[in-house]
Amino acid sequence: MNDDLFSKHPGPGLTDSQRLDWLRLARSEGVGPRTFRALINRFGGAAAAVEALPALNAKAGRTAKICTRDEAEREIEKTERLGGRIVATGDPEYGRLLANVDSPPPLVTVKGRVELLEAPGIGMVGSRNASAVGLRVAETMARDLGRAGFVLVSGLARGIDTAAHRAALETGTVAVLAGGLDKPYPAENVALYERIGEVGLIVTEMPLGWVPRGRDFPRRNRIISGLSFGVVVVEAAHRSGSLITARFAGEQGREVFAVPGSPLDPRADGTNDLIRNGATLVTSAEHVIEAVAPLLGREDFGTHAREDGPEEGDEPLWDEFDFDYEFGNDSEEPPSAVRETGDPPHGASSGDDYDDAPRGDFERLVELMGPAPVGVDELVRISGLDSRTVHRMLIELELLGRLIRHGGQRVSLAGAVS
Numbered sequence: 001m002n003d004d005l006f007s008k009h010p011g012p013g014l015t016d017s018q019r020l021d022w023l024r025l026a027r028s029e030g031v032g033p034r035t036f037r038a039l040i041n042r043f044g045g046a047a048a049a050v051e052a053l054p055a056l057n058a059k060a061g062r063t064a065k066i067c068t069r070d071e072a073e074r075e076i077e078k079t080e081r082l083g084g085r086i087v088a089t090g091d092p093e094y095g096r097l098l099a100n101v102d103s104p105p106p107l108v109t110v111k112g113r114v115e116l117l118e119a120p121g122i123g124m125v126g127s128r129n130a131s132a133v134g135l136r137v138a139e140t141m142a143r144d145l146g147r148a149g150f151v152l153v154s155g156l157a158r159g160i161d162t163a164a165h166r167a168a169l170e171t172g173t174v175a176v177l178a179g180g181l182d183k184p185y186p187a188e189n190v191a192l193y194e195r196i197g198e199v200g201l202i203v204t205e206m207p208l209g210w211v212p213r214g215r216d217f218p219r220r221n222r223i224i225s226g227l228s229f230g231v232v233v234v235e236a237a238h239r240s241g242s243l244i245t246a247r248f249a250g251e252q253g254r255e256v257f258a259v260p261g262s263p264l265d266p267r268a269d270g271t272n273d274l275i276r277n278g279a280t281l282v283t284s285a286e287h288v289i290e291a292v293a294p295l296l297g298r299e300d301f302g303t304h305a306r307e308d309g310p311e312e313g314d315e316p317l318w319d320e321f322d323f324d325y326e327f328g329n330d331s332e333e334p335p336s337a338v339r340e341t342g343d344p345p346h347g348a349s350s351g352d353d354y355d356d357a358p359r360g361d362f363e364r365l366v367e368l369m370g371p372a373p374v375g376v377d378e379l380v381r382i383s384g385l386d387s388r389t390v391h392r393m394l395i396e397l398e399l400l401g402r403l404i405r406h407g408g409q410r411v412s413l414a415g416a417v418s
Contacts, residue, residue: 013088013091014088014090018045018046018090019088020073020076021045021050022046023076023086023107024050024066024067024072025040025053026067026106026107027072028066033103033106034103037106039053054066075208078208079109079208082182083197084109084110085110086107086108086109086110087107087109087110087114087117088106089104089106093115093117095117095118097227097228097229098223098226098227101225101226101252108203108204108205109180109181109204109206109208110203111197111201111202112196112197112201112202113200113201114201116151116172116174116200117174117201117203117227119172120149120151121150121153121174121228122145122151122152122153122229122230122288122292123153123154123225123227123230124154124160124231124234125233125234125236125242125245125246126159126160126234126242126271127159127160127234128157128158128160128161129267129367130159130160130163130235130367130368131235131267131367131368131374132374132378133372133374134160134235134267135159135163135368135382136378137283138167139166139167140285141164141232141234142163142164142167142168143171144284144285144286145168145285145288145289146167146171148289150289151173152164152165152168152171152174153173153174153176153227153228154173154174154176155175155178155217155221155245156175156184156185156189156192156196157189158186159235160234162189165200168200169195169200170199173196173201174196174200174201174202174203174227175192175200175201176223176227177202177204177212177220178206178212178216178220179204179206179210179212180204180207180209180210181204182208183209183210183212203223205223217241217244218241218248221245221248222245222248222252225245225252228249229255229292229295230249230254230255230288231254231256232258232282232288233245233246233257233258233270233271233274234259235259235267235268236270236271236274237269238266238273243274246274246279255280255291255295256278256279256280257279257280257287257291258271258274258281259271259281260272262372264371267370361383361385361393364383365379365385366397366402369412369413371413373410373412374410375410376391376394376410376411401414
């Protein structure tokens with residue numbers, strides 16, 4: 001039976017047997033979304049594709065592990081014990097927006113309110129080392145978007161992602177993981193992850209037990225944008241992972257929004273560049289809603305993904321074999337394997353997305369500040385430190401010549417943020 005795959009609208013759903021075959025194919029070495037689709041189209045279904053893999057690999061002179069039936073059954077059982085389930089592109093629950101991106105995940109593991117996949121989503125991403133001003137903007141905008149009926153989609157990272165998720169807990173939020181369902185990241189957000197699993201939705205395309213690596217974050221980012229009508233970027237430095245999400249959004253035909261920031265704060269360099277290059281400048285939820293309102297309900301939205309392939313210099317997102325040349329197409333040889341590396345993905349800085357280093361209280365307070373004045377009470381609230389400790393640290397900064405005091409109990413850092 002031909003698995004009805006990657007149709008514009010999800011089909012009636014897979015049988016249990018088909019789902020098992022899909023999982024086996026998707027979890028086999030060298031089979032990413034693009035190869036998965038090519039194999040399904042070539043052999044008419046996942047079961048036949050799995051059977052053909054040994055011969056295809058032998059013909060190519062390589063040894064690649066093929067997921068066994070027992071391994072797939074164990075993953076399904078463990079996922080269900082964790083309160084999750086595995087949803088395929090052929091299932092009616094699989095979101096239409098995500099199904100229409102280039103190379104959508106054949107399978108995603110979800111936990112929570114799966115109906116949120118069909119709700120109108122807005123992505124929000126930004127600096128992990130966000131300022132107090134940036135965090136307040138993210139909180140306010142996420143809360144207002146939720147009250148207007150939008151689901152907030154983000155990546156569970158510290159900083160802007162965390163602020164956005166928390167602000168949207170009551171109205172609906174989707175957290176997209178870079179690792180397996182049982183490997184939430186970073187550790188400091190485990191409690192938030194558990195709460196989202198109860199009142200929102202957790203989504204990942206990675207298998208159970210998968211600890212996220214550097215290049216798994218761009219894979220996550222394309223799902224964040226894929227689930228969204230538009231993506232809002234709040235504070236992003238040059239070479240930031242948030243800019244990768246914005247790039248995916250543009251490639252997927254989504255709206256790209258950016259909150260402007262001080263030219264003295266490097267955390268705003270990326271967002272200001274987005275605006276200079278055509279992103280929509282926004283400072284409130286109303287600006288976002290005004291831009292996406294005409295797109296809601298459009299059947300063709302998101303179907304005009306880029307067709308010219310990755311930009312020059314982009315790394316592939318998957319360790320994916322290309323079987324096209326074995327089907328008699330023009331390609332003469334398979335592409336080289338993706339290099340295994342722990343380096344940051346797509347040129348992102350080493351601190352982007354997956355730096356989980358603990359921060360001391362003083363470092364945390366300085367991190368929350370920038371050239372833009374912020375209220376001392378706001379610093380106390382966001383930092384979680386007591387008022388006396390914050391005032392003591394501000395005096396220390398002032399003695400070091402790094403603090404500027406403004407009227408109304410507001411302070412800022414002297415000079416640019418390092």
